[in-house]
Amino acid sequence: MKGFFGSLFSGGGERKEESRYGLVDQMWADFFGGFATSKTGISVNWKSALSVTTVLACCRVRADGLATVPWKLYQRTEKSVNGKTVVDRREARDQPLYDLLATAPNEWMTSLEFRETQSFHVDLAGRSYAFLNKVRGEIVEMILLDPARVAWKVNADYSRTYTLRGIDGTTETVPGDQIWHVKGPSWDTQEGLNVVRYAAEAIGLALATEESHAMFHRNGARPSGVLSTDGAIGEAGLVKLAAWVRRHFGGAENTGKIMVVDRAAKFSPIQMTGVDSQHVETRKFQVERICEVLRVMPIMIGFSGDKNATFASAEQMFLAHLVHCIRPIHRRFGGSGDLFLLKKEQRQKGYYTGFVDADFLSPAMKDKGEYNSTALGKSSPGWLTPNEIRGFDELPPVTGGDRLYVPANMVAIDENGKPILLTPPATPALPPPGE
Template identity: 85%
Template sequence: MRGFFGSVFRGGGSGKEDTRYGIVDQMWADFFGGFATSKTGISVNWKSALSVTTVLACCRVRADGLATVPWKIYQRTEKSVNGKTVVDRKEARDLPLYDLLATAPNEWMTSLEFRETQSFHVDLGGNAYAFLNKVRGEIVEMILLDPGRVKGKTNPDYSRVYTLTGLDGSTQTVSSDVIWHVKGPSWDTIEGLNIVRYAAEAIGLALATEESHARFHRNGARPSGVLSADGSIGEPGLIKLAAWVRRHFGGAENTGKIMVVDRGAKFTPVSMTGVDSQHIETRKFQVERICEVLRVMPIMIGFSGDKNATFASAEQMFIAHLVHCVRPIHRRFGGSADLFLLKKEQRQQGFYTGFVDADFLSPAIKDKGEYNQKALGNSSAGWVTPNEVRAWDELPPITGGDRLYVPANMVALDETGKPILLTPPAGPTQTTPSGE
């Protein structure tokens, strides 16, 4: 399979008809569809969009939310205990796919790097593609592909094939069982929407305002004030006056000095104009618009606007970011991995992928401690065992740590859910004389 994949990029095209999807056609596709020209006249694509700091910051925040938490494969099992069904879960470390997801999908990328790039592809192009190198039907390697070099096609029977274009223009068409396709929000359920293209106006205006601001500072002259005098001074006099002003009033050590000049000279400070103020407000407005498109709280990229967030409100914003931004990303990638990476019979056996969302609580020791106490049964019936809590921090299990507890002095529950009561030690029974 490695040789097959390598032929895609070494000129393994299989016919003249396939070359119609080569570099020339790709160039025209990019010319007409790959770039969106905004009303500002600026062409917007993934590369120009990343030059907008807001887009770059939002994509990095989203990628961090996907890539910096552990991603594991679990197996859910059921067993009958005293006539009741008990659900159990364990990590499926024996599956070769476990190491590919959790550690290294290929020889040159870590799991974090792989998912980080996937996130950028989905956010800026709508689709992320990975080639699944299989040996005897088992995935042994996952290789990310440039979305611009992958062209999907749906057959009349709704089966999918993908045409991969190599660097030399050669092509190879492969079936969908060797492609992991993660798509963003979709209209036709087949391809993800190109968010950059649909947000071209917001991104284009941000590019235009940034460019105009840069040109202003490069070409414009904005003194701090104007010193005018009666009569003509001449160029030699202007040079001497400018040197005199710099020597006596320039620098922090001369701040606050009183300027005494002759010939009726007057100093008029130059303040910010309304146009300048509106220009800055436009740039702030575009930051918020781009954050809306990428579903990132502005505070997550260090932008608070005119709102002074308190610690309590900032904490709620972080929680909102986890709920409304990070969790949907986890569900999107987790569901896609279950569908494309796990076999149907494996899913039927209870295998599934899962992100360790509780890892987000690691930096907040106080919140983490309170959550663990409640989960163990500090104020109500516990829903996790001590060993499960220890597993969150990669700690080894302890003896007797697989039981649930209720808050009646932390009594352990047996497999049927009944409290395990301690039996008093056997001994002689003392009786009280009837006369006493």
């Protein structure tokens, strides 16, 4: 097994891309998540898709939303207080899985790097695979695998087995409980849809327009204007005239200067044609199409199109991005982690994984302050204690900070939800007059 994983991850650098020709090679390419040919004639796979800046930017935004938020292991417990059931939650730091999720899943990757790569795999291949190295039934290490090197099948008893293919062609089959399989949106409930394949036309057109635009600038001659004179001046005269124009009228410092020439010379500027303008519009349209596929708002990748967002509208767009793009990603990975990384007995004991979504408020101090004030009980009964709020910023707890508050003068409430009335110290009676 150790030798196989050595062949799976060895190579020492970027390996040469294998050539794929003929029906058999095409079949294997499709089997291992290969490429799709768009109507433009351009082959689209994950590597060519990433060469489109819009795809790269969208995948990075989605990966940042998944990887930069803390992911922790919690345990929810219930206890009875005065005949009532009280739900409590704690960070399960005593469990080995806690450190794997929050800090380092293996010896060479941080939690951020691990989840970042997972996000790219799910978005561009439709699935992500991680080998779960277990010792006496407990996960001690998680190793990401190239999706193209993993194949799986469903057995007669509905269990799964995964076949891993090494660089040297050797294979190893492992049971399903040793693979963490995260899949994207699915049709058959077994495998995630390959977004690159289904969006091949949009990505292929973006590649084609970008390539044609690049070749236009490489091979085309597009001066800013034409300076013509009466009569022939010869090649030497043309070189001399061109040098004179560059010296006296070229560069930003000469912008707006009046050009005076002899021999009835005329300068005719060259404007962008309608075809050029439409070409640019096509490239802009493809940005929006790709953003639609990956569910990323164009403003999140720095593209505003023809609309300039105001501060208020941009704020709502950022909020919509968190609600409709990032939160579904958190729920997908959180649910998959609960299913594949936790045993059923652990889930029954209240263990679950959770993303600290409140971390998104950290850069917005005003919004964060308003949220914390409301959660503490500014205008309605609070649902967070001062120590829980301090925990968002990794601050230590304070004495007496584990109670909830109600708005009336911000008094603490007991386990039954009743205010705790503090009895003022008794005032000593004054002695009678004359004593």
